[in-house]
Amino acid sequence: VGTGFRVDGMVEKPQPADAPSNYYISGRYILQPEIFDILKTQEKGAGNEIQLTDAMLKLAGRQEFSAYPFAGRTFDCGSKEGFVEANVAFALWRPDIREKVIDNIERLIHTVEPNGEAVAAK
Incomplete structure (x- = not known):
């Protein structure tokens, strides 16, 4: 502090x-x-x-x-985006789940359309 x-x-x-x-x-x-x-x-x-x-x-x-000034990382959890960012960051800081979270995010990027629909299998 x-x-x-x-x-x-x-x-x-x-x-x-x-x-x-x-x-x-x-x-x-x-x-x-x-x-x-x-x-x-x-x-x-x-x-x-x-x-x-x-x-x-x-x-x-x-x-x-x-x-009292705080030195550290903070997130704006008052928005949906900030809440998600905080949770992803927390998960990435944990060595026991970091790689699995990265894999899941990469999979979701490639399997979910912007409208939320699943990408059709090719």
């Missing part, structure tokens, strides 16, 4: 040009119990959903709120 720093603000999913920094919220938190009181009365935010980020900002205004 790196050196932490105080968080004064957060922006949920900003456009790259509008991002106030190059840090992102990875979804790993240790929160105080008071967050639940805030969430009970939280208005809907981005995406017309109750945003934990908004509640975290309110909590940060009431007590110390810190972030």
